[in-house]
Amino acid sequence: MADAIKNEVGSFPPGKKITVVFVIGGPGSGKGTQCSKIVKHFGFTHLSAGDLLREEAKSDTEQGMMIKNMMHEGKLVPSDLIVKLLLKAMLQSGNDKFLVDGFPRNEENRQAYDSIISIEPEFVLFIDCPKEEMERRILNRNQGRDDDNIDTARRRFEVFQDSTMPVVQYYEKRGKLRRLPTSHLQVDGVKSADEVFEDVKAIFVQLNTQANQGGNVSSRARSNPFKRFLDLFCDKVGVLQVDSSSPSVGRSKAISALCFCPGNDLAKLEISVFLHHFLLGYEQPNPKCMPAGCGTCPTHPRTVDN
Ligand SMILES: Nc1ncnc2c1ncn2[C@@H]1O[C@H](COP(=O)(O)OP(=O)(O)O)[C@@H](O)[C@H]1O
Ligand SMILES: O=c1ccn([C@@H]2O[C@H](COP(=O)(O)OP(=O)(O)O)[C@@H](O)[C@H]2O)c(=O)[nH]1
Known part of the structure; x- marks a missing residue:
């Protein structure tokens, strides 16, 4: 299947550096809102998995009908289909930096992406938001979306908790997850979109800094071969230990992260x-x-x- 899709849609030239960032969060958490701000500041192409599917659902075909029905029910469409739409959009854009919004949403999505597109995401931005706030936003979104109703929204929350959170945990274990500071879930309400973006910006500025300095290696490391070896070693074997129970769709638990680096200790x-x-x-x-x-x-x- 993967080869058939690559033959039909095409693929990136081998060796070309392509930057992919996944943006994951519950329905109505503010993924799309933050993505449009990231695009303005950092020159990414924003690919919303939901928007690609909504576009495809407009076609008067069996596939179009199938997508429309599944979205209305809050179910996830087959992985090959969404990955094919993503690959097509990536190739058509001509850009080399992509924000993939609302994907992967389950383990099957992630595996299909790995076997068809095979570009390791730079990191995964996780936008957490209390469930009651997401519900309020969805019901006030006013974009004429067929799935922005209370019944579908509740099913989408369940899918997020049961199918998407394991993917979030997968990336967390691999040290790829970038959470916004939990302070954005303030006791007296959530931060405004602009305030959230201040935290998001810091994460992308760091990515730019790393890119300008040649990957994950600091400028000091580049001028010092021993330090370079250590940094590379730490990068490969560093383990991110996260002291948290699995975050819920609602208010997330505070986490504390500790980085162990055997190279550093040595x-x-x-x-x-x-x-x-x-x-x-x-x-x-x-x-x-x-x-x-x-x-x-x-x-x-x-x-x-x-
Ligand atoms: N931080 C925020 N505070 C208040 N409203 C927000 C915030 N972020 C997004 N919204 C609003 O909530 C709704 C859902 O946001 P959206 O970006 O479409 O979420 P998602 O893409 O995660 O479904 C939109 O109407 C948006 O304007
Ligand atoms: O990878 C994806 C992304 C989206 N969807 C479907 O598209 C709907 C809307 O997704 P979108 O990302 O637009 O929702 P949001 O999280 O922004 O509310 C979901 O409920 C699913 O039915 C899907 O099946 N696979």
């Missing part, structure tokens, strides 16, 4: 050993012996404290 240990010998006076029993061992010593050379 470096600290090496520096401590070096300073220890340096301060006490370093002496090597066999001066010809290289630090890694010359192969002729019965044991690995040891430094001696004076």
